[in-house]
Amino acid sequence: MSAETLTWLNNNTLIGFTTKRGTAWHYRASRQGDEPNHYPGPIPVDDVKRRLFPWEPVEGTIETTYLTGDGVTRLTDPDRKAIIRPDTGRILGVFKQGFRIHEYKRWLVDHIETILDDDLSIGSAGLLKGGAVAWVQVEVPDTCTTPEGIAFRPFLSAATSLDGSLSSTYQTGAQLIVCDNTLSAALATNNAKRVKIKHSRRSLDHVADVRDALGIIHQIADGFAAEVQRLCRIEVSRKDWTTFLERHVPVPKEGGRKRTLAENKRHTLARLWDYDPRVSPWQGTAFGVVQAVNTFTHHNQTVRGAARAERNMHRMVTGGVDDLDLATLQTLEKVLNRPLLTATV
Incomplete structure (x- = not known):
């Protein structure tokens, strides 16, 4: 990654609660006189406005x-x-002319500011694509840990764009501490909470939907922990894992670049499953399968046209994480020949 990209990430992202989850992988110690972008505790609302959104489109x-x-x-x-x-x-x-600007300070800060209290604070915020996309993420102050030893931080993210690539989107998720991955808060359900508001003339008619979405963050932790526990109890044998890899990453019969890429992907997933501490503790379970694919996508998959950190952040704010985890479980369902997707969390 270039120095320019690292500089952008450190100047245009704010990371909070670092005493709970550590520093971001792109963190660089600030030079004398520079204002650090990492906060031991919550990020002050005024800092988000001052450092990221001092301008209006x-x-x-x-x-x-x-x-x-x-x-x-x-x-x-x-x-x-x-x-x-x-x-x-x-x-x-x-x-x-019908496109309506959703100003960052109003749609990302003012809306979520109504739910901030001692139990909810801003955990991260940032700009992507030169300021064309922005997000603010609300978190609980304490890290949650399941009986299976999985430490996570539930969050609700608010994101929008000025280039038309993203409606104003409010959705839930969970950040895993061991690997800095983002997982779907619903995890094993297709009912993940997500509200989208288009940049249309009637945008303001849907503000009540935003308030409803922001009120659910306290429900995320229990639901996510329950789904993790359920998936950890579903056994995946070595044979099941091999069959999953065959379906998840088909290898073309003919030689060439596509075959090489598929074989390399299978090899990396197998290594994560057997040896990587971000995955191997849950080897032999349905959760381990989800974690293997999610970790590969976040940290190993080839990224084109953007920096990896930017692609991961964009996946989080657009709901791509929900789609990723759902697709993994849909494939595993076929392998195990049993339902894995629940109707509700």
Whole structure:
């Protein structure tokens, strides 16, 4: 990873509760005079606003020029507008006039500020894609540990975008301490809590939905712990694991790059299953299978077009974690020939 990427992560992400979960992998000690981006406890709301969201997006017109035989011609498109980050001059997106900006301070900070108290605080926040995507994550102050020895931190994330890539999204999740992975809070259910609000003219009609979503974070810990316990009790034999790998990572019969990539992926998953402390303690269980695939995706899978940290964060805020864990359990269901997905958490 380049120094530029590390600098971006350290300047545009804030990480809280480091005494509970340690520093982020991209952490670098601040130089004298620099303000550190890691906090031993919760991140103050004012710091999120001051350090990440001191600017407000603005709208601009869409104009273009082209050469004709008569000279330079200039056109303006009245049906479209640009969304601009004024402090950098960067154009973040181009949209039809009906697109509504969801300002970061309002949609990510003001909305969640209503639920913050002694038991709920900001645990992380940041900007991605040059400021085109942002998130704020709310956490409980104490790390939870299941009887199976799995330490996790339940959270609710609020995220939105200025480039149209993400509706304003509020959803639950769980951060595992041992590997810094994000798992679905629902884990073994397709009913993960997620509220999405499009950037449309009627955005404000759905604010009540946001308030409802933010009120459930206290319910996450018990539900996640119960699902972990249930999955840890489901046995996965060596033969089952081999069959799962065959279905999860089919290896093409013909030689070439695709076959090599598939074989390498299987080899890495097998190594995680047998030897990696982030996975091997739960070897032989359905939870171990979920953890193997999730760990591979977070830390080993080839990443193109973005830094790994940015891709992982984007997966978290868009709900890709729910899809990943759900797909893993759907495949394992077929291998074990038994239902693994529950109707509710």
